[in-house]
Amino acid sequence: xxxxxxxxxxxxxxxxxxxxxxxxxxxxxxxxxxxxxxxxxxxxxxxxxxxxxxxxxxxxxxxxxxxxxxxxxxxxxxxxxxxxxxxxxxxx
Numbered sequence: 001x002x003x004x005x006x007x008x009x010x011x012x013x014x015x016x017x018x019x020x021x022x023x024x025x026x027x028x029x030x031x032x033x034x035x036x037x038x039x040x041x042x043x044x045x046x047x048x049x050x051x052x053x054x055x056x057x058x059x060x061x062x063x064x065x066x067x068x069x070x071x072x073x074x075x076x077x078x079x080x081x082x083x084x085x086x087x088x089x090x091x092x
Contacts, residue, residue, distance in 0.1 A: 005089045006054070006077045007047030012085040014042065023085055032083075037062055041076055045086055051077055 008014075013024040021039035023032040034042060037058060044054040051074050059069035080086040 003050045003091045005047060005050050005091065006045040006081070006086045007089060008042075008045060009084050009087050012083075025083060025085060027084070032085075037072075038076060041073055042080075045077065045080075047089070 011025065011027050013026060015022055015024070021034040021042060023034065023042070024030075025032065040058060040061065041054060044057060049057075052070060054077075055070035055073040056066065058064065058073055059066045062069070064072075077086060077088070081088055
């Protein structure tokens with residue numbers, strides 16, 4: 001089984017401003033605001049947890065069905081990879 005572990009890209013900076021998480025895509029000179037769930041996924045995507053582990057934490061913390069959390073987490077991670085905000089390590 002392949003373990004897919006997201007980690008933050010060096011091309012993206014982030015900061016919490018008045019309780020809101022904001023990502024700065026340095027190369028694109030673009031700011032992205034994250035909602036509460038997206039913020040938590042970003043915080044957990046530190047290169048130490050697989051997508052499935054992140055989804056399990058999200059499901060527990062936000063009282064969401066595990067399969068819904070896994071689908072939404074994977075989709076958001078893929079979106080951030082497409083924006084070069086996250087990178088994905090795959091290990092077997």
